Amino acid sequence: MNTPVLSTDTLTKRYGRHTALTEATLDIPAGRIVGLVGPNGAGKSTLLALAAGLIRPTSGHIHVLGRTPAADAHQLADVGFVAQDTPVYATLTVADHLTMGKRLNPTWDDTFARTRIQQIGLDPTKKAGRLSGGQKAQLALTIAAAKRPKLLIFDEPVAALDPLARRAFLQNLMEFVAELDISVILSSHLIGDVERVCDHLIVLAESRVQVAGEIDDLTANHHRLIGPRGTLDTLPDGIDLIAADHTDRQTTLIVHNTTGHPLDLPGADTIGLEDMVLTYLHRAEGLTAPTLQETRA
Numbered sequence: 001m002n003t004p005v006l007s008t009d010t011l012t013k014r015y016g017r018h019t020a021l022t023e024a025t026l027d028i029p030a031g032r033i034v035g036l037v038g039p040n041g042a043g044k045s046t047l048l049a050l051a052a053g054l055i056r057p058t059s060g061h062i063h064v065l066g067r068t069p070a071a072d073a074h075q076l077a078d079v080g081f082v083a084q085d086t087p088v089y090a091t092l093t094v095a096d097h098l099t100m101g102k103r104l105n106p107t108w109d110d111t112f113a114r115t116r117i118q119q120i121g122l123d124p125t126k127k128a129g130r131l132s133g134g135q136k137a138q139l140a141l142t143i144a145a146a147k148r149p150k151l152l153i154f155d156e157p158v159a160a161l162d163p164l165a166r167r168a169f170l171q172n173l174m175e176f177v178a179e180l181d182i183s184v185i186l187s188s189h190l191i192g193d194v195e196r197v198c199d200h201l202i203v204l205a206e207s208r209v210q211v212a213g214e215i216d217d218l219t220a221n222h223h224r225l226i227g228p229r230g231t232l233d234t235l236p237d238g239i240d241l242i243a244a245d246h247t248d249r250q251t252t253l254i255v256h257n258t259t260g261h262p263l264d265l266p267g268a269d270t271i272g273l274e275d276m277v278l279t280y281l282h283r284a285e286g287l288t289a290p291t292l293q294e295t296r297a
């Protein structure tokens with residue numbers, strides 16, 4: 001059986017009195033590109049830092065590739081972590097970064113690193129401080145991947161990049177995943193990017209996991225139901241209500257079909273990933289469905 005790349009059980013992290021992550025329970029299979037989305041302060045960086053072993057849980061459990069994060073040198077080598085500000089050393093050249101990577105990492109794949117640097121057109125003699133934001137991100141990605149980890153974790157890798165640089169970075173990332181057979185977890189505010197590159201999704205808000213699963217399953221099983229007011233007051237078992245919006249004459253519901261069977265209700269329509277994510281985010285904030293229309297307007 002495949003060991004999950006990330007499994008957590010009631011994972012909680014508090015900073016003093018503030019709870020940054022509340023009882024997160026997740027089970028993510030290996031070989032996926034996982035998108036972690038949620039508003040500012042939702043707890044995304046906290047979850048990623050726990051997975052990288054940079055911080056310890058307050059309570060609950062977390063296993064990465066079946067083991068405690070950062071438990072030993074093997075576990076550290078198996079997980080690559082790129083923090084939010086794509087850390088590179090300004091005074092070192094691109095080539096220096098590769099030399100340093102080689103010296104520090106027993107599993108370093110130098111051929112891979114040098115080939116990739118050439119393919120993405122980075123000048124090895126250029127100081128990292130002189131690279132553009134997109135080039136720095138590409139360098140950080142190459143270094144993380146050249147360690148040949150089993151899991152790559154990125155905290156908002158594309159946040160500072162323009163659309164072209166973002167696309168190039170994500171394209172590169174997808175090529176790495178295919179070439180190196182690794183798992184990736186990345187956080188992002190850009191649901192369109194997540195939809196394009198990820199196959200698994202975690203929605204975090206208000207420090208809690210709102211929904212998680214394979215993106216294809218989630219989009220196939222979330223529906224908008226529209227009917228005359230009063231006709232949608234009771235839902236069959238296994239159809240979970242996520243949001244409701246009523247006018248005098250009409251009711252609109254967003255529901256999650258967890259029955260495992262196709263939804264057989266009149267007026268049911270699937271919703272896109274963005275609407276689904278927004279519905280969960282609004283629900284977590286205590287807002288209701290009309291904001292969906294407002295967001296689209």
Ligand SMILES: Nc1ncnc2c1ncn2[C@@H]1O[C@H](COP(=O)(O)OP(=O)(O)OP(=O)(O)O)[C@@H](O)[C@H]1O
Nearest residue numbers: 015018019020038039040041042043044045046047
């Ligand atoms: N070291 C810390 N000490 C105290 N509070 C912290 C610390 N790190 C994070 N927090 C708080 O925990 C909460 C979650 O923060 P976190 O950085 O995990 O959110 P995030 O979803 O990554 O946000 P963003 O999208 O803005 O990066 C926030 O309220 C934040 O202020």
